[in-house]
Amino acid sequence: MTETGTTRPGATERGTLDKAAAENFPVAPFFLPKDWRTDLMAVxxxxxxVDDIGDGDLAPGGADARLLGVSPEEAEDRLVLLDAxxxxLHRVFSGEPRHPLLRRLRPTV
Incomplete structure (x- = not known):
């Protein structure tokens, strides 16, 4: 059980990736090699x-904003979130990204 305002490690990442099941096409087809599926899911x-940020469709609770370093007061501001x-994303190439979905992208890049 988690406290109010906290999220289990990996829950935010998993919630975003689980949206693939609702897509109209398979995001990572079973016939692709496992390494390719891993890279495809990272992308x-x-x-x-980024689509969820732009659409204002992030999971409630502000976990994504916290992971991106955005204060709770600015967590609903899409432009602030996109800047963060x-x-x-720059840290994918030059350091260690904060958000777990962007950390997943590093091996692919």
């Missing part, structure tokens, strides 16, 4: 997260 997680996402 899907990146695309889904962009900064974290």
């Amino acid at each position: 899907y997680g990146f695309a889904r997260l 996402f962009e900064a974290d």
